[in-house]
Amino acid sequence: MMSDKLAPASVETVLKAISAEMSFAAVACGHLDVALGKILEVVPDEHRLSVMQELHTVDMLAQHITALTDFTGNLSQQHGQGVLEVNDSLNAITLGDVAARLRAGIASE
Numbered sequence: 001m002m003s004d005k006l007a008p009a010s011v012e013t014v015l016k017a018i019s020a021e022m023s024f025a026a027v028a029c030g031h032l033d034v035a036l037g038k039i040l041e042v043v044p045d046e047h048r049l050s051v052m053q054e055l056h057t058v059d060m061l062a063q064h065i066t067a068l069t070d071f072t073g074n075l076s077q078q079h080g081q082g083v084l085e086v087n088d089s090l091n092a093i094t095l096g097d098v099a100a101r102l103r104a105g106i107a108s109e
Contacts, residue, residue: 033059040052
């Protein structure tokens with residue numbers, strides 16, 4: 001967990017950073033979808049339905065992430081004047097890489 005304090009950030013900057021992070025997650029879902037597709041090709045017939053259900057779940061997750069990414073990205077385009085205090089929220093993120101990328105995305109603006 002990084003302890004560098006960021007100045008309050010504009011809502012636009014924070015939303016752009018969140019949208020970028022969700023794009024990373026969408027790409028990871030795509031890789032998972034491909035991997036499950038490869039597994040489906042070699043799995044015995046009696047387990048195919050289960051793998052197909054998991055493929056459907058990954059597809060739904062990817063669509064969900066993409067929708068939230070687009071929504072957040074669109075919100076960031078609304079040039080509002082608000083600012084957000086982000087330090088406590090960033091420090092609460094349990095995935096260090098995610099927190100670091102968000103922190104970098106917010107700090108770069």
